[in-house]
Amino acid sequence: MAASTPHARVETEPPISRSARKARTRQRLIDAALALIGQGRSYTSLSLREITREAGVVPGAFYRHFRDLDELGLALVEMGGVTLRRLLREARRDGIPPTDMLRGSVLVYKRFVEQRSLVFRFIAAERGGGSRILRNAIRTEDGHFASEMAQDLRVLGVMPDLSSSALRMICGLVVTTMLNAASDILDVPSGQTVQEREMVENFVRQLRVIFIGARHWRED
Amino acid sequence: MAASTPHARVETEPPISRSARKARTRQRLIDAALALIGQGRSYTSLSLREITREAGVVPGAFYRHFRDLDELGLALVEMGGVTLRRLLREARRDGIPPTDMLRGSVLVYKRFVEQRSLVFRFIAAERGGGSRILRNAIRTEDGHFASEMAQDLRVLGVMPDLSSSALRMICGLVVTTMLNAASDILDVPSGQTVQEREMVENFVRQLRVIFIGARHWRED
DNA sequence: AATTTGAGTGAACATATGTTCACCGAACTT
DNA sequence: AAGTTCGGTGAACATATGTTCACTCAAATT
Known part of the structure; x- marks a missing residue:
């Protein structure tokens, strides 16, 4: 005692x-x-x-x-937003992987998600789930993330032919694909299993489809 | 009494x-x-x-x-699977909308989701959320849906140059985009609001990116 | 040094929870 | 007609919940 x-x-x-x-x-x-x-x-x-x-x-x-659990939830959403912003910041700092940039980026992202598994588990779960308040807060945060990503790509001169609105729309698609993949990443048994490699490969190919689509995009 | x-x-x-x-x-x-x-x-x-x-x-x-709530949840997942299969069946029956096929399909899908809002709310929520058991069950169901969709597209002769695995991968991307959109559809105030039109437009454009990417896809 | 403030306490409240069990009675089997 | 089956009942259980309130005591203010 x-x-x-x-x-x-x-x-x-x-x-x-x-x-x-x-x-x-x-x-x-x-x-x-x-x-x-x-x-x-x-x-x-x-x-x-x-x-x-x-x-x-x-x-x-x-x-x-x-005041209640929703308010705590909002704090978690904000923390999620900060985390996503850090992802972008690190991407800006380190630049795009020199070779096989898409797969490289995916692996970096995978590591990032695994290291912050709790926040990503929360975001991935409450994005479509929880209370309406939380869902909308996350939607807003995701939207900002997509916009910042679009701006970064613009600055880097990636896909310069795209209008800002098209670029923004495409980043939105990339973001939902990324967050969806986060859920997969967190559920697949980590370690060099077959499942894990297949998951990564699928993720890479999906992003590739999106970027090919972006390259050939023409406004209406 | x-x-x-x-x-x-x-x-x-x-x-x-x-x-x-x-x-x-x-x-x-x-x-x-x-x-x-x-x-x-x-x-x-x-x-x-x-x-x-x-x-x-x-x-x-x-x-x-x-036995417990998870088991009820699995019944709901199965119901969700049935619902998705019905969507495909109706699409097969009615064929692809003659003009502006993408926007047409999106509007059909939107109606479909709204008419079965409860099942879709459940799936959209528990897909990234609930218990691990439920998440995996939904993943499996989504996978089957994507595979069936790929098979249908194959039969219809859409994108005949794609390998089956590539087609399957692309359908997976379409499915996550659709389910993500389902959450948006259910949260946006229905009626002919600006938000609603923007949401639909964004959804259409994202699918268009994917299909353009698919058309120009080349195997590694 | 005297006073005010406020984050954290501990107890109490009414109410909600998951699970169990002996029991009932209508639908089935013999 | 007699017997069995079993979906649903109602009560009980131990335990968990959100919220409130008067209280403490160290830090902040005067």
Whole structure:
């Protein structure tokens, strides 16, 4: 029975500011939700008490941070948006893989998804699923992602003959294909299995179809 | 306090066979789940009691038909598969719209989805969402749908230069695009709004990209 | 130094949940 | 006509849920 006063400060020696403390437990709630998703649960079926339990906090404390579960969900969506933006940023930084660019990009993306499996599991699941509010928030986020991608391609001078609206539309298609693939990536047994290779190959070929279609696109 | 014996037969005059009765309540449970989905709930968040309540049956009765909620979910997936097969069958029967075939097909599909909104809402939601079991079942069903579609296109002599595997891969892409669009169709306010027209237009253009890509596809 | 603030507590509330079980009675079998 | 089967009942169970509220006590403000 070691001493453990409510506000024990076991390892965080320096006094912690109030706003910092608040931000910390807020983050803990978010992480708790993700952790539960990681254990195979789907966000829609999580309960407030489960989350606070996982976060190591009393149920009532939840309300100091979010009005309800949808609001926590929105925070997760935002985190998803940040993640997608990071993907684009890294792509800009590293440039397009020199050889076999499509397969290269797919493998980079696959790694990216696997390293952030929880966020992608959440997005892939709630994109078509959860509450209407969440779905729309994710749609908006996906839309921004597609627009940014279109802008990047424009800057890179890829497919310069396409109108901006056509480019944007095509990026939308690429994004849905990517997010759909994320779900596949997360479900296929990782390791060099046959299934995994087939999945990657299929993904590559689908993107190739899209890009070929884009190259030959003519406005109405 | 009107008389209402447990097994009241208020309007179903002719005696009902046991198997028929069982099939009937089984169907009621399925319909109840769909009805709740129709009220904006997502399948993953439904409870056994909610469903039996909606079905007008005592909770324990559930177990006479399904081991657990996943098993009911699988029944819904199967119903979804049947629905998709019917879509193909109707497409075969009615043939391809004579003029502006792509937009025509999209409008037919839109109508089809709207008329069966509950099943499509379920599939679109649980495809990336629900339990692993459900996700895989839906993946399998989608796969069959894509294969059948490929076979139909082959028989129709559409894109005869494509190998079967390429055709199959492209149909897979079409299917994910369709199911993704189903979610959009169900969320956009129906009626002749601007949003609705834009959504349809985007969907048409995306399919067009895919088909252009298919026409110019060359094997590796 | 005295006061105010507010994140987190702990207990209580009414209500909901999944699962079990002995039981009923109509449909089936003999 | 007598006996069996089995879909559905109703009650009970232990446990889980969302929300509220007065409370604490350290950090922030005065």
